[in-house]
Amino acid sequence: MEKAEIFSKLHEIFMDVFDLDELELTDETSANDIEEWDSLSHIQLIVAIEKAFGIKFTSLEIMKWRNVGEMVTSMQEKLK
Numbered sequence: 336m337e338k339a340e341i342f343s344k345l346h347e348i349f350m351d352v353f354d355l356d357e358l359e360l361t362d363e364t365s366a367n368d369i370e371e372w373d374s375l376s377h378i379q380l381i382v383a384i385e386k387a388f389g390i391k392f393t394s395l396e397i398m399k400w401r402n403v404g405e406m407v408t409s410m411q412e413k414l415k
Contacts, residue, residue, distance in 0.1 A: 336414045341388075341407050348387055352380045362404030388414065 346360045353371040366372040372380075384406075385391055390413040400406045 336411070338407060338411065341410055341414070344387060345384070345403070345407070348380070348383050352376060352383050360403060362402060362407070364403040365401060384410070390414065 342360065346358065349360055349369075350356070350358050353369055353376060355369075355371070358369070366377065381392060381397060388410060390410065392409065392413075396409055400409065
């Protein structure tokens with residue numbers, strides 16, 4: 336799956352999970368950039384991503400991510 340396609344789908348998931356009408360999602364976006372992104376919404380986000388893409392993440396993978404770009408890189412590896 337192409338990075339642009341992943342970002343497009345992720346953008347919809349982020350807006351749904353965080354209940355936002357507008358959101359600019361970039362490689363550098365992190366929890367610090369989205370006020371609604373707390374520990375509970377993080378779990379909801381991961382579950383929504385896993386369900387939408389049909390993949391599973393390990394706790395170690397999730398803890399290593401510092402931003403959306405690292406999340407997408409991890410997803411690309413799983414979607415090969």
